[in-house]
Amino acid sequence: MARRKFNLKIKKEDYYRERQKKWIWVFPKIDKKVTAKHIVDLDVFCKIIFPHSIKKQEVSKAIIEVLVEVKRPMYLKELSRKVLDKVKVSAQTLSDTYKAMLKSGLLEKKYRNEPTQLSKQFSNRLKEIAQYWENYLEAKGVTSS
Numbered sequence: 001m002a003r004r005k006f007n008l009k010i011k012k013e014d015y016y017r018e019r020q021k022k023w024i025w026v027f028p029k030i031d032k033k034v035t036a037k038h039i040v041d042l043d044v045f046c047k048i049i050f051p052h053s054i055k056k057q058e059v060s061k062a063i064i065e066v067l068v069e070v071k072r073p074m075y076l077k078e079l080s081r082k083v084l085d086k087v088k089v090s091a092q093t094l095s096d097t098y099k100a101m102l103k104s105g106l107l108e109k110k111y112r113n114e115p116t117q118l119s120k121q122f123s124n125r126l127k128e129i130a131q132y133w134e135n136y137l138e139a140k141g142v143t144s145s
Contacts, residue, residue, distance in 0.1 A: 027051060049106070050097070055089050059097040062086040063107070064118065073115035 028048050039045050042061050050056040062083045067074065074082075080094055098116075101107045108119040 049104075050100075055093050056097045056100070058087045059083065059089055059094055060101060060106075063098065063101065067107075067116075067118050073109070073117035075115045079116065 028051070039048070042064060043057070046057040046061045046064075050060055063079065065086070066079060066082045070082075076098065079098075080091070083094060084091075098107070102109070102116065105119050105122045105125055107116050108121070109116045
């Protein structure tokens with residue numbers, strides 16, 4: 001049987017643009033082993049938020065700790081200086097983690113050139129998602145085991 005060769009060429013710029021979109025999202029892993037014991041510290045929370053990257057777990061923890069310590073919104077430049085003092089990572093890892101936290105709603109800022117702060121709405125959003133899921137399963141007659 002003859003094999004066909006497919007000429008699938010993707011422009012390098014398009015490939016990395018699409019890949020970058022995937023890189024900067026938070027992928028929470030709702031794992032029974034981790035969440036059954038309840039989340040007791042920031043390390044466990046960051047492991048749930050960034051299950052695929054130990055470096056991003058460290059950076060996210062440092063970002064949260066810095067914002068809690070200063071108790072005020074901060075610009076990225078100032079935030080990155082303080083975070084890089086705590087954790088030795090590349091500027092790209094810091095940027096990716098920051099963007100992921102911003103897009104997921106963990107961090108917020110009103111306008112593009114405004115300072116960043118921890119989101120007070122994040123937990124409310126998660127509760128709404130959980131409530132929707134419970135209602136959906138109940139409406140479809142799916143029972144929990």
